Amino acid sequence: MASAFSATKFSHLFPVYSTPARSHYKTPPFDPLKSSASFIGSTRSLRFHKLNQANPHRKSAVVAVSDVVKEKDVKSGTNLLITKEEGLELYEDMVLGRAFEDMCAQMYYRGKMFGFVHLYNGQEAVSTGFIKLLRQDDYAVSTYRDHVHALSKGVPARAVMSELFGKTTGCCRGQGGSMHMFSKERNLLGGFAFIGEGIPVATGAAFSSKYRREVLKEANSDQVTVAFFGDGTCNNGQFFECLNMAALWKLPIVFVVENNLWAIGMSHLRATSDPEIWKKGPAFGMPGVHVDGMDVLKVREVAKEAIGRARRGEGPTLVECETYRFRGHSLADPDELRDPAEKAHYTARDPITALKKYIIEKSLASETELKAIEKKIDELVEDSVEFADESPLPPRSQLLENVFADPKGFGIGPDGRYRCEDPKFTEGTAQV
Numbered sequence: 001m002a003s004a005f006s007a008t009k010f011s012h013l014f015p016v017y018s019t020p021a022r023s024h025y026k027t028p029p030f031d032p033l034k035s036s037a038s039f040i041g042s043t044r045s046l047r048f049h050k051l052n053q054a055n056p057h058r059k060s061a062v063v064a065v066s067d068v069v070k071e072k073d074v075k076s077g078t079n080l081l082i083t084k085e086e087g088l089e090l091y092e093d094m095v096l097g098r099a100f101e102d103m104c105a106q107m108y109y110r111g112k113m114f115g116f117v118h119l120y121n122g123q124e125a126v127s128t129g130f131i132k133l134l135r136q137d138d139y140a141v142s143t144y145r146d147h148v149h150a151l152s153k154g155v156p157a158r159a160v161m162s163e164l165f166g167k168t169t170g171c172c173r174g175q176g177g178s179m180h181m182f183s184k185e186r187n188l189l190g191g192f193a194f195i196g197e198g199i200p201v202a203t204g205a206a207f208s209s210k211y212r213r214e215v216l217k218e219a220n221s222d223q224v225t226v227a228f229f230g231d232g233t234c235n236n237g238q239f240f241e242c243l244n245m246a247a248l249w250k251l252p253i254v255f256v257v258e259n260n261l262w263a264i265g266m267s268h269l270r271a272t273s274d275p276e277i278w279k280k281g282p283a284f285g286m287p288g289v290h291v292d293g294m295d296v297l298k299v300r301e302v303a304k305e306a307i308g309r310a311r312r313g314e315g316p317t318l319v320e321c322e323t324y325r326f327r328g329h330s331l332a333d334p335d336e337l338r339d340p341a342e343k344a345h346y347t348a349r350d351p352i353t354a355l356k357k358y359i360i361e362k363s364l365a366s367e368t369e370l371k372a373i374e375k376k377i378d379e380l381v382e383d384s385v386e387f388a389d390e391s392p393l394p395p396r397s398q399l400l401e402n403v404f405a406d407p408k409g410f411g412i413g414p415d416g417r418y419r420c421e422d423p424k425f426t427e428g429t430a431q432v
Contacts, residue, residue, distance in 0.1 A: 080362055081297050087355075087364045090296055092373050093132055094124040094352045097148035099374075099381045100157060104147065104164060107385065108331045113164050117178045120148040122294075122326035125351035126258050127152045129299030129321075130226050133307055139187045139209075139225040141202035143258075144179035145325075146191045149228060153186045161384035167391035174394045175402060187223075195229065196236040199255070202227035203242040206253035206316075224252045224310040231259040231268045234277050240284075243318065247284040250315035254306045255281075257320045258293065264329040265337040281318030293321030294349045297358065324349075 082090070101119040108117050120127070123145075131140060131152035142149040150160050155171050163170030164178055171183050181191040189205060192198040205225045212221035233239050234257060246253050257277050261268045269275050281288025287309075291302045299321055306317035324346035328335030359365050 080364075081301070082364070084364045087359045088369070088373065089132060090128055090300070091352075091355055091359060091365075091370060092377065093128045093152055094296065094355065095374055095377045096151055096157070096380070097124045097127060098352060099377050100147060100151060100160070100384075103161075103381050103385060105327070105331060107161075107164070112389070113178065114166065115177055115179075116144070116330045116332060117164070118145040118330045119327045120145050120325070122346065122350070123258055123260060123323045124148060125296035125299050125355075126228070126256065126293050126321045126323055129296045130228075130254070130256055130303045130307075133300065133303050134224065134226065137187055138223050139189055139202065139205040141189045141198040141205070141225065141227045142181065142191050143195070143198060143229055143233075144191070144193050145230075145258075146179065146181045150181040150183065150186075150188055150191075153183065153188045155181065155183045155186050155188060157380055157384040158387045159183075161381075162388040162391050165388040165391070166393065167388055168394050168398075169387070169391040173398065175398070196233040196238040199227055199229060199233065199238045199242045202253060202255075203246055203251065206246065206251035206310075207249065209252055210249065222252070222311050224254065224307050226254045226256055226307070228256045228258055230263075231257060231261070231277060232263050232271065233257075234280065235272060240280075243280070243284045243286070243316070246316040247286045250313065252310035252313070253316045254303070254310055255316060255318045257318070259320055259322045260325045261322070262325070262329070262338060264333060276320070278318060278320040286315060287317045289317065289319045291319065291321055293323030294346070294351045294354070296351055296355050326350075 097120060101121050104113065104117060104119060107113050127148045131149065134140065134153070136154065140149060140153050147160055147164070150171065151157060159169065159171040160181065161170075162168075163172055163174065163176055163181060166174040166177060168174050170176070171181060176182060176191060179191055179193040182188060189201055190198055192201070202225050205223075209221050209223040209225065212218040229239070243255065245251070246255070259268060259277060263271065276290065278288035278290040287306075289302055289306070292298050302319055306319055309315065309317055326343070326347060327333075356370060359370065360367060
């Protein structure tokens, strides 16, 4: 099988785990000097599992997979993993995500945004690595850390920033805010505030693609759904229920775990009986893959295979991307609970810096070209802020729209008019 997941089958009856010993799993406090690898998610431990097709009730052995990037180099006979155009696209998308989030922090502290705002700094390789391989009609489902997913999916920066400002020009007309990004045009299905909330929606979207193709005979219905969620979600019921359904029905979906190692202040290593989330895929008969989520090129290679499998009708894949958030859980989090040495260790592995270094070392682009992209992004982000600031606030009559199935919001009053249009109904909400 000529793919990033090719491997030789073992003859063992039981799984053989060749993952390097991880002593810090038993001693959660981080010590970069004692770590057996430079990164917990080193691709030395990348694994691919699949169900034994000859006997579907018996699991095949765990099959070791070499570093997917190195494997591609050998097969292609070149040391280039991406073209210049691909490299510049990836770099621009990641720089946009970082610059946008940095600006969000400024605007939040200036009082332009309200509520909780969760930033994505440090995790850009995951969003870019997956979403830039999707088509516009493919579906993406996000979490409350969703701004960058929206940008990667093609939602304009103006629309995302305006939504954060709570303005009518936002992608949800100012009613979604930071945690509920949505775009019908780009098939971004949310933005969900509760962990695990988006996985059933993503599973439903994948089911609809399969149903339209196989039952309604719509030949062009080969959309793939990518569901993003964090490590904490993998201990919730929706995660297990949806993995079961997706595997049972061979749905075209990729479950992407953005394992940034922390909840608000709880280490993933302390919160889960087995920290290696990718192992849960094979339990449901689907491939489980573990990849360095700080390297966009490695994420991209795994994403290509997983998305390709889904589109070919081969079913779902669980991908664990081990990454790290550079800021606190939200902008309201002082981030005093994580070890400074741990933060410094992962900051030194900045995915944008790593991609920039690769592009320059491989002569894909010059420093001048990359600086031109950075300047373009700075101007784009500044424009999005100016646009959002000048945009109007939603009218009071919009207050209860999209709350109930009635598109106008709260039904029709005795006089035949929509209640949300009655000034007295929303009296006292002008300053909300």
